[in-house]
Amino acid sequence: MFNYLHQVVRFPVVSSQYSLKKKNIFVYLSSLGLLLLVINVIMGCNHQSSSIPIESSLLTVDTVEMVQQGIEKSRQGNYEAAVDDFNQVLAQNPQDINAYFNRGFAYSSLGQFEQALADFTKVLKLDPQMVQAYVNRGNVYLQLGEDEKAISDYEKALKINPNDAFAQNNLGLAHLNSGSPELAKIDFTQAVTIDPLYGEAYYNRGLALLDLGETKKAIADFQKAAEIWEEMGEQTASEAALAEINALKANN
Template sequence: MGRNPSSSVPIKTSALTVDTVEMVQQGIEKSRRGNYQGALKDFNQVIAENPQDIHAYFNRGYAHSSLGQFEQALADFTIALKLDPQMVEAYVNRGNVYLQLGEDEKAIADYEKALEINPNDAFAQNNLGLAHLNSGSPGLAKIDFTEAVMIDPLYGEAYYNRGLALLDLGERENAIADFQKAADIWEEMGEKIAAQTALAEIDALKKASQ
């Protein structure tokens, strides 16, 4: 767990010709199964047939980023945003790539743009917090994670991440409370490994204070 950007952004589907829709959907299904190379072939074919298919660019960017091909992913998300400057998911996903590359300021700019368009995007708010945390601004990160859990009170990752920010701020007891909240949410959702990670943070803090 920890400082990886949330990737729970809906994959977009296309609405052009039947063949294009089927090919994009086929690529999406391959991505969901982890067959990103196969997905890339499908999205490449769609783009070759229709260079204006925004959803093919977006989903190809997602596949590239999943393969660690970050420069290609950035290029695809940027094209998607040129085709639709209001595409929140493209800003969030491009921000995720920048975050992976350690380009925190660019990530912050993309997340802020996404939130300007949709202030209720909990994923963007959480990831903005991660970018602020990584750039050495735990106070701003705390605010971001708080906004995220206000949008989605069952967002375990945002509670966990706020716990990390609180630790950086020296707020040990509040951090423990957030780790416990994250663990409770994850336990309820059946995410046992995530819950164990949060509980391990609590155990480590308690042992360190003995």
């Protein structure tokens, strides 16, 4: 089993300030108004883990256990300690793809973006088909304002897995940030086609529609996002979408 933390850009809670600050994507990237890059879940894929216990005359640790320990520390927000765990694994097994991926996540969460890029790039050298490494590296490029590189990584992820709604949504964010709302609209539409309950993608498409002057359609998307989040119990996100609607109606 291939274990890793998956970081995704989520976009549910922003204010109507977007229309004034659309060139700064990091004004409005958030997860329930709190986090930019979020831990989603420990996921599995059909990939043989390279995390195996390695015997050493200098140091012997169970690298599987150490990777899991690092993942748990990352989930708790203790990223520096997580990096230390992954460093120990890599000292014994420099080809451990799990450790590189999760260390990349921890580095990005610490704002150490160059180190994160290096780790995700290493992962892709070890496994050029790993979709989430492209997505996560794209997220880092997006944070650095390197929209074209982010777009390239999301497109590579989608070439491998066209049904990845996260990658499709994030591609839309990159297009939106680079001043291409029409392309972003297409991306977000594809994301909700893949996942009809993807509240963030509806919300994001609403923002793209605002850029295109399609206010009524934007309101409909914000309403759809609010309904989905309400059903999922994400009350804060739902209220933010409804606040966006109220602000638009008040200005018209």
